[in-house]
Amino acid sequence: MAEPGGGTESTSRVADVLLLFVEGPSTLGVTRIARELGLSKAVVHRILQSLAGRDMVVLDPVSREYRLGPSVAALGARALRESDLRSAALPLLRRLRDETRETATLSTPVPHGRVYLDQVVGLHEIKMTVELGRRFPLHAGSSGKCMLAHLDPEQRDEVLAAGLESLTPHTPIDPVALRSELDAIAARGWAVSAGERQADAGSVAAPVFGVGGDVLGAISVCGPRYRMTDAVATELGPRVVAVAGQISRRLGGDPGRTPVSGAGRTNAG
Structure with missing residues (x-):
């Protein structure tokens, strides 16, 4: 059939x-x-x-x-070896990990969510790690949200209308509130998470763009919530955006971003 x-x-x-x-x-x-x-x-x-x-x-x-x-x-191993996104990102993820001492990750969108492609584990004794290859929803966690914020309006609406699963007590499940947060992420350039996907984890993420402005993935810095405070996230945000912009350029993409909701164009590099 x-x-x-x-x-x-x-x-x-x-x-x-x-x-x-x-x-x-x-x-x-x-x-x-x-x-x-x-x-x-x-x-x-x-x-x-x-x-x-x-x-x-x-x-x-x-x-x-x-x-x-x-x-x-x-x-899976062959797919990782052949991934242009992973090859472009890995050296910069290592540098980001060395600078922050926290785990640096790489995600990519897949149907109905996203998966982690790679990680460079942090240098602290207590550190965060992620599960590679497992699909997670886009609305839970900074990596998913920053990709979701830059999808075209139809794709974003489809995700918001499909029902937002709660992974932890802090997962955003109100579509109206989440839509407002996505607008802010698109305007600012990075997303933050405090226990949304994993209860005790905090993270900051920024999107990676390819040719034509499509979202190819996201990078993040993540660690225990007691270290990833609001002040730390605000300090790290511009750095994560800059590294994401470098990866975008390596892939022939435009590190500038056009926010979905009508905010002016800004440079993410």
Whole structure:
């Protein structure tokens, strides 16, 4: 059966099964996959058998659940090696980490959210780390918000209308208040977070732009909330914006930004 995107129903099902491992627990059983995707257990079993034959998933003989296999790890590693965004950002993330002593991260937008592509872990004894490859919503955390603030109005409206999941007590879930905050982020150039995605973490992030002004990703500096105070975030914001601008230029993008909500054009470099 053909699908609107040009694929087939069977290939879409295979992709959906693999993507469940990105967002869910590290191991999944046939029953849970079938329930999550609305498929029969027989169909899920056939898909998993096919994936296992190519080492894309591995069956745990004790739990009888599946986890991602070495072939998927190899694909992910190749994707990271070939990522222009990661290659352009990594040296500057290292410099930002050395200057701030806090963890520096790189995110990129994906359908229905964003994922961390890379991180350079901080130098403090107590430091923050992020989970690479796991999808997070755009509205939770500074990296997601600064990308969301620079999406075109239709994309932004779609995210705000889809329902805003609460990850912590501090996650912004009021679409009206969030829209106002996004306007401020677009005008200022950076976003801040205090416990929105992870309860005890604080961060400052700025967007990275490609050719044509599209948002390719975001970089952030993150640490424990007791160190990432409002004063520290205000001090770090312009520095993070400057580094994001350098990465944009490396990718042939314009480090200047055109705010979505009508504010004047400013330079983010």
